Amino acid sequence: MDLLLLGMSHHTAPVDLRERVDFSRRGVSEALRELAACPSPTEAVVLTTCNRAEIYVACEDSETTRHGLERFMSRFHDVPEHDLAPHLYVHTGADVARHLFRVAAGLDSLVVGEPQIFGQIKDAYAVASRERRTGALLNKLFPWSFAVGKRVRADTGLGEGAVSVSYTAISLARKIFGSLKALRVLVVGAGEMAELTATHLRSQQVGRIGVTSRTRARADALARKVDGTAVDWTAVDDELLEADIVVTATGASTPIISTTTIDRIMRARRNRPLFIIDIGLPRDVEPDAGDLEQVFLYNIDDLRSIVSENLARRQEQTARAEAMVSNEVEAFVVWLRSRGTIPTVVALRRRFESIRQAELKRFESKLSGLSPEARARVDEVTQLLVQKLLLTPTERLKTAADEATAAQYAEIITQLFGLAADAPTDAPAAAPATRAPSPSPSTSKTPVAS
Amino acid sequence: MTMLPLLLYTIAGVAYAFSFARRSQRTGRLATASLAGAALIHTFVIGMRTVEVGQLPFVGTAAAISAFVWLLAVAYLYTEVTTDERAMGVFIVPLLVVLEGVSALSDRVIEPAPVLDSPWFAVHVSSLLFAYAAFALACVIGITYVLLFRELKSKRLGFFAARLPSLQVLDAMNGRAVSVGWLFLTAGLAVGAVWLFQLQPETMDPRVRAMSLFDPKISVVVLSWLVYSFEIYARRAIGWSGKRAAWLSAVGFSIILLNLVPVGYFLTDSHNF
Numbered sequence: 001m002d003l004l005l006l007g008m009s010h011h012t013a014p015v016d017l018r019e020r021v022d023f024s025r026r027g028v029s030e031a032l033r034e035l036a037a038c039p040s041p042t043e044a045v046v047l048t049t050c051n052r053a054e055i056y057v058a059c060e061d062s063e064t065t066r067h068g069l070e071r072f073m074s075r076f077h078d079v080p081e082h083d084l085a086p087h088l089y090v091h092t093g094a095d096v097a098r099h100l101f102r103v104a105a106g107l108d109s110l111v112v113g114e115p116q117i118f119g120q121i122k123d124a125y126a127v128a129s130r131e132r133r134t135g136a137l138l139n140k141l142f143p144w145s146f147a148v149g150k151r152v153r154a155d156t157g158l159g160e161g162a163v164s165v166s167y168t169a170i171s172l173a174r175k176i177f178g179s180l181k182a183l184r185v186l187v188v189g190a191g192e193m194a195e196l197t198a199t200h201l202r203s204q205q206v207g208r209i210g211v212t213s214r215t216r217a218r219a220d221a222l223a224r225k226v227d228g229t230a231v232d233w234t235a236v237d238d239e240l241l242e243a244d245i246v247v248t249a250t251g252a253s254t255p256i257i258s259t260t261t262i263d264r265i266m267r268a269r270r271n272r273p274l275f276i277i278d279i280g281l282p283r284d285v286e287p288d289a290g291d292l293e294q295v296f297l298y299n300i301d302d303l304r305s306i307v308s309e310n311l312a313r314r315q316e317q318t319a320r321a322e323a324m325v326s327n328e329v330e331a332f333v334v335w336l337r338s339r340g341t342i343p344t345v346v347a348l349r350r351r352f353e354s355i356r357q358a359e360l361k362r363f364e365s366k367l368s369g370l371s372p373e374a375r376a377r378v379d380e381v382t383q384l385l386v387q388k389l390l391l392t393p394t395e396r397l398k399t400a401a402d403e404a405t406a407a408q409y410a411e412i413i414t415q416l417f418g419l420a421a422d423a424p425t426d427a428p429a430a431a432p433a434t435r436a437p438s439p440s441p442s443t444s445k446t447p448v449a450s
Numbered sequence: 451m452t453m454l455p456l457l458l459y460t461i462a463g464v465a466y467a468f469s470f471a472r473r474s475q476r477t478g479r480l481a482t483a484s485l486a487g488a489a490l491i492h493t494f495v496i497g498m499r500t501v502e503v504g505q506l507p508f509v510g511t512a513a514a515i516s517a518f519v520w521l522l523a524v525a526y527l528y529t530e531v532t533t534d535e536r537a538m539g540v541f542i543v544p545l546l547v548v549l550e551g552v553s554a555l556s557d558r559v560i561e562p563a564p565v566l567d568s569p570w571f572a573v574h575v576s577s578l579l580f581a582y583a584a585f586a587l588a589c590v591i592g593i594t595y596v597l598l599f600r601e602l603k604s605k606r607l608g609f610f611a612a613r614l615p616s617l618q619v620l621d622a623m624n625g626r627a628v629s630v631g632w633l634f635l636t637a638g639l640a641v642g643a644v645w646l647f648q649l650q651p652e653t654m655d656p657r658v659r660a661m662s663l664f665d666p667k668i669s670v671v672v673l674s675w676l677v678y679s680f681e682i683y684a685r686r687a688i689g690w691s692g693k694r695a696a697w698l699s700a701v702g703f704s705i706i707l708l709n710l711v712p713v714g715y716f717l718t719d720s721h722n723f
Contacts, residue, residue, distance in 0.1 A: 154475065160612060175602060178616035270689025273617065290603075294692055302605045309606075 001042070001339075003096040003137060004062050006069045006088060007054030010110050013087035021077045021084070023048035028124065031076060032131045038068050043135040045128040045142065047103075049120045051110055056100065058137035062092050097141060097332045101325045104149030106159055113158035113314045118149050140335065148328045155324065156317040161310030165303045166200045168310075169277045173204075173245055176275050176296055182207045186243040187228070188236065188257075189250035190218035193279050197247045198226040210239050213250070240265045246276045248284035255286045262289040277303070337406055338398035344410040345394050347419040352386045455495055455516075456550045458488030459523070463547050466539040470613060478536045482527070485543060489523040496520055505567070508575040515710060516553040517575075519546050522583040529587060533623070537613050541590040552711060570645035577638030578671075582706050584631030585678070588624050589703035592696030595620040599693055621692050624699055625685060632678045639675060666713050674705040 008021060023031050028046045035044045041057035048054075055073070059065035070088065074081040091099050099108070104121055106113040125142040128134045134142070153159045162168040173180055183206045187198045190213035198209055209228030213219040216230065223230040231239050240246065240261070250256060257276075262285070266274065273294045278285045283299055290297030360367070360382065367375060393413065400406035414420055465481035468474070496517065499507035507513045526542045529535070597610045598617055614620065663669055681698040684690035690698070 157473065174616060175611055176617050178619045271691065296602055298605060306607055
């Protein structure tokens with residue numbers, strides 16, 4: 001049983017192709033159901049976002065499955081195979097884990113560290129679980145990736161710091177005011193930039209949005225769009241008195257709000273903080289106003305420079321994040337390898353158990369005189385004895401340093417205990433598990449599959 | 451035994467610094483746990499001392515400072531648990547370590563003077579110490595406010611913006627801490643004054659006779675009362691919130707620290723029990 005990944009992303013495919021290969025159009029559930037009809041993969045998770053379309057599977061034969069998946073993708077999206085093939089990437093085994101861990105950590109995203117992908121992977125896994133398309137392998141891999149994503153973000157701060165101008169404005173407002181819920185916003189100007197910022201603020205559930213523009217009709221129109229109130233241009237000063245956040249984005253060629261006005265207003269406001277986002281070009285607010293004590297004045301360049309600093313900081317953290325991902329991949333590989341020895345472990349246990357049962361049977365006549373409690377105790381003691389005897393060899397087998405050593409150990413045990421005759425032919429891993437194991441990526445130890 | 455709280459506070463201080471710098475949640479929890487452990491052990495030490503001397507161990511500057519440290523630790527832990535904000539710990543715990551160090555180095559068991567055997571004494575000292583703990587919190591909150599304020603003003607968000615709560619939250623916390631502190635300071639001073647008027651006519655203890663507004667310990671504390679009264683008035687009446695309130699809290703607490711250590715040890719004629 002091996003892991004296989006086939007997919008495309010913004011790294012390999014242009015946007016028009018990505019739009020055509022979008023599983024969300026017909027639904028991930030339907031894709032999973034169609035995939036179930038394909039002969040090879042026993043487990044599957046379909047991940048779809050605006051930047052990637054990926055199918056994670058557990059299969060017996062990677063090569064055959066890969067061709068099957070390519071055909072499936074082409075059929076499902078109605079895109080000719082030869083158009084698709086050059087843009088697809090394929091990973092197997094540990095590389096699948098590396099890829100998924102990097103994606104979950106936000107390292108493979110267009111904007112490094114962006115948080116949405118994490119939820120999208122969780123959704124993809126939830127759908128596949130609901131459709132009963134996940135089993136022992138993917139039930140380990142996906143929860144592991146959630147833990148990796150979470151830890152990388154927590155330890156490196158990779159997802160921190162806003163990386164868009166409007167989000168930067170909102171995070172600054174949060175740093176000044178805390179909650180934005182009861183705040184009053186005044187938008188000066190009714191152009192595209194004003195609308196964009198007002199929409200963002202509306203999504204943060206601010207208290208009230210007032211919109212003002214020299215042209216009243218435009219103010220009315222924007223106010224309707226953002227569920228705000230149009231304010232008369234002549235009443236700007238009164239509105240400034242009440243507002244907590246002011247967004248200015250007019251096309252005026254000279255500043256429309258002077259330092260003197262703001263100074264006067266700040267006195268009347270008793271120094272209540274005022275956050276001014278001046279995204280007009282040329283600027284709408286005299287820059288000196290930013291020197292007033294409780295005035296936080298940011299223009300478009302200030303916001304942009306914060307964005308680029310945040311991006312640079314994220315880049316610095318990527319090396320650390322990559323190292324963390326590598327460690328986790330190694331731990332995952334140890335787990336993966338330990339699965340290879342499971343048939344030997346199971347056979348060994350069966351052999352010991354059959355010996356125990358046989359011996360109990362042999363002494364049946366002598367044991368029959370015992371009370372039921374004593375009989376149960378004998379059963380318990382012999383079971384414990386077998387478990388203790390098998391503990392160390394099982395652990396050693398599962399934590400062997402590399403694949404060759406693991407295979408060597410398995411071979412030796414098979415020979416020494418004569419297991420070849422009764423080794424189970426189907427690894428338990430092949431049986432789809434319905435229960436997701438709890439993610440434990442910090443340790444390479446795994447539950448004994450018995 | 452008196453060194454044990456000091457050691458534990460030091461460990462907590464290191465853990466808070468580490469968790470602040472690395473923003474590690476796990477170390478943060480460890481820091482909180484070690485501070486709670488330190489406060490608990492400190493409680494036992496104070497309890498044992500109470501049994502030893504027969505009343506709350508507030509007599510002598512060292513004991514008073516140690517009680518102040520304990521109160522501040524408990525007040526800070528309460529603030530941390532109720533606001534879920536651990537960022538202030540890195541500023542508070544070093545203060546605990548320094549003050550507990552001063553106290554531990556000069557510590558000795560002092561038999562209380564007969565004049566102090568009064569319920570007024572416990573109320574007077576505990577009110578004032580609680581007020582000082584609240585002012586210490588206000589001061590630290592004020593310092594963090596100024597640090598964050600500077601980053602936001604300079605438009606270069608970095609270290610503190612990533613770690614501290616918003617300016618508004620810090621300002622509200624500062625206002626609350628100062629109000630609570632002011633109430634206890636006023637109550638403590640009033641109780642002290644009433645007690646003094648009862649005592650002075652009859653006692654011959656020179657320290658009680660030396661108590662007047664001109665004694666440094668008393669004049670300095672009255673000065674701090676004036677500073678905090680002004681801070682509260684200015685916040686409500688003339689909009690001195692934010693940075694100005696933060697500076698006033700820092701000034702007020704500097705005066706209190708001055709009163710607690712140099713004045714308490716070397717200058718006062720009245721309060722050297």
